[in-house]
Amino acid sequence: MKMKKLSDIASSRRTWAWPYVLFLGLFVVLPLVLIAYFAFTDNHGSFTIQNLVKFFTQSEAISTFLYSVFIAVLNTIICLLLGYPAAYIMAMKEFRTPQTLAILFIMPMWINFLLRTVATVELFNMVGIPLGEGALLFGLCYDYLPFMIYPIYNTLQKMDYSLIEAAQDLGANRAKCFRKVVLPLSMPGIYSGIVMVFMPTVSTFAIAELLTHNNIKLFGSLIQDYITTSDLLNYGAMLSLILLVIIGITSFFGGDEEGEKGGLI
Amino acid sequence: MIRRNLSICLTLMLSLMVCAQTNLSFELRVLTNQKTALLDSIPNPLLGEKVNVQPHIILMGSEADSLPYKTADFIVSSAAFGEADLLAAFDSVYSFQVEAENGEMTSLVLWRNNKEIKNAQKRATRNNAYDAMENYLRTQTTPPSLLLTYLYWGSAAVLLLALLAYLFFTIKNRRDEKTMTSVQRETIRRKRANQRRHLISQSYLWILLLVLYAPIILILVYSFTESKVFGNWTGFSGQLYLNLFSGKGGTALNSAIINTVLIALIAAFSSTILGTLAAIGIYNMRARQRKAVTFLNSVPMINPDIITGISLFLLFVALGVTQGFVTVCIAHIVFCTPYVVLSVLPRLSGMNPNIYEAALDLGATPFLALRKVLVPELWPGMLSGFVLALTLSVDDFGVTFFTKGSGGLETLSTFIYADARKGGLTPELRPLFSLILLVLLSILIYINIRKKRQNK
Numbered sequence: 001m002k003m004k005k006l007s008d009i010a011s012s013r014r015t016w017a018w019p020y021v022l023f024l025g026l027f028v029v030l031p032l033v034l035i036a037y038f039a040f041t042d043n044h045g046s047f048t049i050q051n052l053v054k055f056f057t058q059s060e061a062i063s064t065f066l067y068s069v070f071i072a073v074l075n076t077i078i079c080l081l082l083g084y085p086a087a088y089i090m091a092m093k094e095f096r097t098p099q100t101l102a103i104l105f106i107m108p109m110w111i112n113f114l115l116r117t118v119a120t121v122e123l124f125n126m127v128g129i130p131l132g133e134g135a136l137l138f139g140l141c142y143d144y145l146p147f148m149i150y151p152i153y154n155t156l157q158k159m160d161y162s163l164i165e166a167a168q169d170l171g172a173n174r175a176k177c178f179r180k181v182v183l184p185l186s187m188p189g190i191y192s193g194i195v196m197v198f199m200p201t202v203s204t205f206a207i208a209e210l211l212t213h214n215n216i217k218l219f220g221s222l223i224q225d226y227i228t229t230s231d232l233l234n235y236g237a238m239l240s241l242i243l244l245v246i247i248g249i250t251s252f253f254g255g256d257e258e259g260e261k262g263g264l265i
Numbered sequence: 266m267i268r269r270n271l272s273i274c275l276t277l278m279l280s281l282m283v284c285a286q287t288n289l290s291f292e293l294r295v296l297t298n299q300k301t302a303l304l305d306s307i308p309n310p311l312l313g314e315k316v317n318v319q320p321h322i323i324l325m326g327s328e329a330d331s332l333p334y335k336t337a338d339f340i341v342s343s344a345a346f347g348e349a350d351l352l353a354a355f356d357s358v359y360s361f362q363v364e365a366e367n368g369e370m371t372s373l374v375l376w377r378n379n380k381e382i383k384n385a386q387k388r389a390t391r392n393n394a395y396d397a398m399e400n401y402l403r404t405q406t407t408p409p410s411l412l413l414t415y416l417y418w419g420s421a422a423v424l425l426l427a428l429l430a431y432l433f434f435t436i437k438n439r440r441d442e443k444t445m446t447s448v449q450r451e452t453i454r455r456k457r458a459n460q461r462r463h464l465i466s467q468s469y470l471w472i473l474l475l476v477l478y479a480p481i482i483l484i485l486v487y488s489f490t491e492s493k494v495f496g497n498w499t500g501f502s503g504q505l506y507l508n509l510f511s512g513k514g515g516t517a518l519n520s521a522i523i524n525t526v527l528i529a530l531i532a533a534f535s536s537t538i539l540g541t542l543a544a545i546g547i548y549n550m551r552a553r554q555r556k557a558v559t560f561l562n563s564v565p566m567i568n569p570d571i572i573t574g575i576s577l578f579l580l581f582v583a584l585g586v587t588q589g590f591v592t593v594c595i596a597h598i599v600f601c602t603p604y605v606v607l608s609v610l611p612r613l614s615g616m617n618p619n620i621y622e623a624a625l626d627l628g629a630t631p632f633l634a635l636r637k638v639l640v641p642e643l644w645p646g647m648l649s650g651f652v653l654a655l656t657l658s659v660d661d662f663g664v665t666f667f668t669k670g671s672g673g674l675e676t677l678s679t680f681i682y683a684d685a686r687k688g689g690l691t692p693e694l695r696p697l698f699s700l701i702l703l704v705l706l707s708i709l710i711y712i713n714i715r716k717k718r719q720n721k
Contacts, residue, residue: 017558089467
C-alpha cells in the first residue's frame with residue numbers, strides 16, 4: 001500500500017514539468033519549425049525552394065553573409081586575444097588581483113547594450129575615429145568582451161592550482177607551464193567564450209547599424225529588413241534558417257556551455 | 266639588460282610622440298570646433314531660428330527619413346520639405362563643405378545621393394557662402410571645448426611622468442647594485458622582476474577596464490549637463506535628473522519605462538513559477554526524459570535573440586495573433602525561464618530528497634509540502650533566477666523588437682533604438698542609465714563584500 005503511494009507521488013512530481021514542456025513545445029519548438037516552414041514556402045503557402053536558390057544566386061545576401069561571418073570571426077579572435085590575458089591575470093593567485101575587479105568586468109553586460117553602443121559612437125566622434133569597419137569592430141569588441149572574459153575566468157578560477165605548482169616543481173618554466181598545463185585546462189572556458197561571442201556577433205543587427213551609420217550591413221540587419229517587409233517574409237525566414245544552421249554548427253562544436261551564464265549572480 | 270631598458274624607453278618615447286601627434290591634430294579639431302560652434306549660430310534657413318548645437322553631419326535627401334543618423338543636427342528631409350527648401354538649406358550646408366576643402370572639418374559633412382544638386386549648387390553659391398561665413402567668423406569668438414584638451418595633455422603628462430620615474434629608478438637601482446654581493450643582487454633582481462610583472466598585469470587590467478567603461482563614464486558625465494545633444498557640454502546642471510523624476514522626459518519615455526518594468530516583472534514572476542515547477546519535475550524525471558527536456562530547455566539559451574524573436578514573430582503571424590503587450594510578455598517568459606530552471610536545479614540536487622516525501626507521509630497535501638518544504642529550500646535559487654530573469658528582460662532588445670507588433674508599444678531598448686535612428690537620444694535617458702548603473706554597482710559591490718565577510 002505504501003509503496004504504491006510513493007510511486008504515485010514520484011510520478012505526480014514528474015508531471016510538474018509538463019506545463020513547461022508544453023510551453024517549450026508551443027513557443028520554442030513550433031516557432032523553429034515554422035521558420036523552416038516559411039523558408040520553404042512562398043507567399044501562398046505552397047512548397048518551393050526558390051528562397052534557397054535566391055540566397056545562393058543573389059550576390060547581396062551571400063556576400064553579406066560571408067562578410068558577417070568574417071566580422072564575427074575577427075571579433076571573436078580580438079576578444080579572445082584581449083580577454084584571455086585579462087581573465088588569466090584575474091584568476092591566477094600570483095597576480096593578487098582584487099575580486100571586485102572581476103565583477104567590474106561583468107558589469108557592462110548589465111547596461112543596455114544599445115545605450116552603450118550609442119555612447120561608444122559618441123566617444124568615437126569625440127576622439128575623432130571615423131565610423132566604419134574599424135569602429136564596427138571596436139564597438140562589437142566593447143559589447144562582447146565581457147562574454148569572453150567571464151567563462152574563461154570561471155574555468156581558470158576553478159582550476160586546481162597545485163597542478164601549476166607541480167609543473168613548476170618539475171622544472172617547467174613559465175611559458176612551458178602555461179602551454180602545457182594552463183592552456184589545455186582552460187580550453188572549455190575558451191570554447192564557451194568563443195560560442196558566447198561568435199553567436200551574438202554573427203546575428204547582431206542593431207549594433208552594426210548604429211556603429212556605421214548603416215553603411216555596413218551585417219546579416220542580422222539583412223534578415224531584419226526582409227522579415228519586416230511582408231512581401232519578403234519567406235525569404236527572410238530562409239535567411240534566418242541559414243543563420244540557425246550556422247548557430248547549430250557552432251554550438252555543436254562549442255558544446256553547450258551556455259549554462260555558465262546561469263551562474264552570473 | 267641595457268638593451269631591454271633602452272627598448273622600453275624607446276617604446277615610451279614613441280607612444281609619447283604618437284600622443285603629441287594626436288594632440289596636434291586635436292588642436293586642429295579645437296580650431297574647427299570653435300568654428301563649428303560659430304556656424305551653429307548661423308540661422309538655419311529651414312527653421313528660421315538659431316540652432317545651438319554642434320553640427321556633425323548634415324543629411325539630405327529622401328534617406329534622411331529612414332536612416333539612423335543620430336549625430337545629424339541638420340536633418341533636411343525631402344519628405345517634409347520641397348525642393349525649394351532643400352536648395353535653401355543648401356547654403357548653410359555648403360559652408361561646411363568649403364571648410365572641408367580647406368583640409369579641416371572633413372568629418373562634418375556627409376553627402377548621400379545628392380551629388381547632382383551639390384554640383385549645381387557648387388557653381389552657383391560657392392563664393393557667396395564662403396564669404397558670408399568668413400565675415401561671420403571674423404566678428405565672433407567663443408571659448409573652445411576643453412574636455413578633450415585636458416584628456417590628451419593629461420595622458421601625455423602621465424606618460425612623461427612614467428618615463429621619468431622609470432629612468433630615475435633604473436639609474437638608482439644600478440647605483441645600488443654596485444655595492445651588493447652577487448647573491449643579494451640576484452634575489453633583488455628576482456623580486457623586482459616579480460614586482461614588474463605585477464605592475465604590468467595590473468595596469469593591463471585597469472587600462473582595459475578604463476577603455477571598457479569609457480562610454481559608460483561618458484553617459485555618466487553627460488547626464489550632468491542640460492544639452493539636448495549627447496556629447497555637447499553646456500555647463501553643469503542637474504536639470505535632467507529633475508526632468509526624469511518629474512516626468513518631463515516626454516510621455517513616450519515614461520510609458521517606455523513603465524512598460525519595461527511591467528513586462529520585466531510579469532516575465533520574471535511567471536518564469537520563476539514556471540521554471541521552479543519545471544526544475545522540480547525535471548529533477549524527478551528518469552535519465553533519458555530528463556536529458557531530452559534539459560536539451561529542450563537549453564535551446565532558447567543557445568538561440569541568439571534575433572532567432573528567438575523571428576521564430577516567435579512567425580508563430581504569432583501564423584496564429585493570426587495581434588502582437589503587443591501580451592506577446593512581448595510571452596516572448597520574455599520564453600527566454601527567461603531556462604535560466605530560472607538552471608538556477609533552481611543545483612539547489613534541488615543539494616537538498617535532501619526525502620523531506621518532501623516525509624511531509625506527504627505526515628499528511629501534507631502536495632501544495633502544502635511545496636510551500637512549506639520545497640520553496641524554503643529552493644528559495645535562493647528561485648531568487649537568483651528571478652533577478653536574472655528581471656535583468657535579461659530589461660536588457661532585451663532583439664526579441665522585443667520582433668514581437669512588439671506595430672501598435673506603438675515601446676520598451677526602453679526599442680525606444681532607444683528608435684530614438685537613435687531618428688537622430689539624437691532623448692536626453693533624460695542619460696540620468697536614467699546613470700542611476701541604474703550606480704544602483705547596480707552598489708548592489709554588486711555590496712554582495713561581494715558580504716560574500717567576503719561570510720567566507721571569513
